Amino acid sequence: MEPAPGPQEKYQLITRNLQEVLGEDKLMAILKERELKIYWGTATTGKPHVAYFVPMSKIADFLKAGCEVTILFADLHAYLDNMKAPWELLELRTRYYEHVIKAMLESIGVPLEKLKFVRGTDYQLSKEYTLDVYRLSSVVTQHDAKKAGAEVVKQVEHPLLSGLLYPGLQALDEEYLKVDAQFGGVDQRKIFTFAEKYLPSLGYAKRVHLMNPMVPGLTGSKMSSSEEDSKIDLLDRKEDVKKKLKKAFCEPGNVENNGVLSFIKHVLFPLKSEFVVLREEKWGGNKTYTAYETLEKDFAEQVVHPGDLKNSVEVALNKLLDPIREKFNCPELKKLSSAAYPTPSKAKPAEKGTKNSEPEDVIPSRLDIRVGKVISVEKHPDADSLYVEKIDVGEAEPRTVVSGLVQFVPKEQLQDRLVVLLCNLKPQKMRGVESQGMVLCASSVGEPRQVEPLDPPAGCCAGERVYVEGYEGGEPDEELKPKKKVFEKLQADFRVSEDCVAQWKQRNFLTKLGTISCKSLKGGSIS
DSSP, rough: OOOOOOOOHHHHHHHTTTSEEEOOHHHHHHHHOOOEEEEEEEEEOOOBGGHHHHHHHHHHHHHHTTTTEEEEEEEEHHHHHHTTHHHHHHHHHHHHHHHHHHHHHHHHHHOOEEEEEEEGGTTTTTTHHHHHHHHHHTTSOHHHHHTTTTTTTTOOOOOOOHHHHHHHHHHHHHHTTOSSSEEEEGGHEEEEEEEHHHHHGGGGOOEEEEOOOOOOOTTTTBOOOGGGGGOTTTTTTHHHHHHHHHHHHOOOOOOTOHHHHHHIIIIIHHHHEEEOOOGGGGGGGOOOEEHHHHHHHHHHTSSHHHHHHHHHHHHHHHHHHHHHHHHHTTHHHHHHHHHHOOOOOOOOOOOTTTTOOOOOOOOOOSSOOOOOOOEEEETTEEEEEEEEEEEEEESOOOEEEEOTTTTTHHHHHHHHHHHEEEEOBBOOTTTTTEEEEEEEEOEEEEEEEESSEOOOOOOOOOOOOOETTTTSSSOOOOSSSSSGOOHHHTTTTHHHHHHHBBEEEEEEEETTEEBBSSOOOOTOOOO
């Protein structure tokens, strides 16, 4: 039997791989006296994905260090965050989270009996808690509440009051769960500092805050539940895992914003303390890495090929997902999954000789719209009015896109700029060159005609999903069938607002960083 770790060893276990700790001295002082009480909360919104293994592996560290760990299923928070979880689905999604988080913990060998599981609505609707919400609202400024939630609460043009309440509730959770520390991603930092500032004003103690780094998704941006291409779902089939990894951004020698490499660093290495790159003998055979830094160095020097890295991650990831898939293969949990996350109904193919009585849902989430970066621009060899562009949309190779922008946008203004690209149109030849997408642009209503490419928010990465407000979920069609005219039907309601924001039926086009806009064409159309 191994001897119990001392305070210093516990501190090392608790803080390893974290990006930041607020209250290090207080943490060490507690560890010298007793076991640390800590909680991790998750709002029950979109389906948990593989990046959730990052906090799971830290929870394993906390338990090894003797901590008393509480996991909070923050159901009320999910509703307050711009109604990411509709009230009628709240109970179902919370149950789904409970099952899937427990299955994840079991898949990495964490004993569930050492954990305490709590739902937010178990105590957040009590008289005492509600009075504290009112007390807090009497001392918190609107500015501080908005600032605290800026990285976590969904940002929209007309924010709801519920989003301002969110940070206060998260702060109060620390007191009502009777913990010494709260653990979360570094995107929670503003809420953590908000809690440190305002809890003492109610006579409650300031807590320790532990922060994990944010894991880039497969497109190079933050791994997000609302961006289908950026994440791998815990219940994805093996063929879906292969497909998503194949499309993942993993440029040879590039270790910046490399989602595949980051996944190894923050998920696979902490769980196993090693990583095996699988290769054919002619390329040197398998190689086992016991230090992430060595693997990153070999990748930067192109000793490790992106294809081998992806294949190796695929094998390691499926080993983690297999027990979760198996658990959710029972009728009860399959029913729960489909009820908690209903997919928009689509028409079934009509039988030969019959008409289909159920029309297809023509909704914006069927469009695969992404942020793209223009790598090169050339005049079309056989058409003076057309450009031929190479556009990076986060895939292994840039797409070739033909655009009729020669009369409207100088070549140098397109080069290296971010654009908005519709990616699931059927490829078609334009004067002999196959176009694999459409650059979405705003057009003026009157004459002379003016055209401006739509602008993603500053800081976006190539491949980031663009969605319409309220339609964040749902898989886009693999390819839009020309006869169905899905894009044309939706495009009829595309407009530019008086604030130059791109909209569908007065709902904004968004990325996780903000709205899609154009420079000046107020009230224009979009095509």
